[in-house]
Amino acid sequence: MAARLVLHDSHRGQFPAIAPIGKRVTLQEQTFGRVAAGRLHTASFHADALGAHVQPESFPAVK
Secondary structure, three states: OEEEEEEEEEOOOOEOOEOOOOOEEEEEEEEEEEEEOOEEEEEEEEEOHHHHHOOOOOOOOOO
């Protein structure tokens, strides 16, 4: 099983090393899982943290 998630929200809470700024941000994540006997057996989640940090309109520049 595989899924691609795209999340759109306002940055109102602390994000790793970045203070909230109240602007819209987009975060992407890929999820992969293995289904056995009709149930989710294992899963892994891979978030695009770099993509979140390079949204110049949403986050301040990292120095």
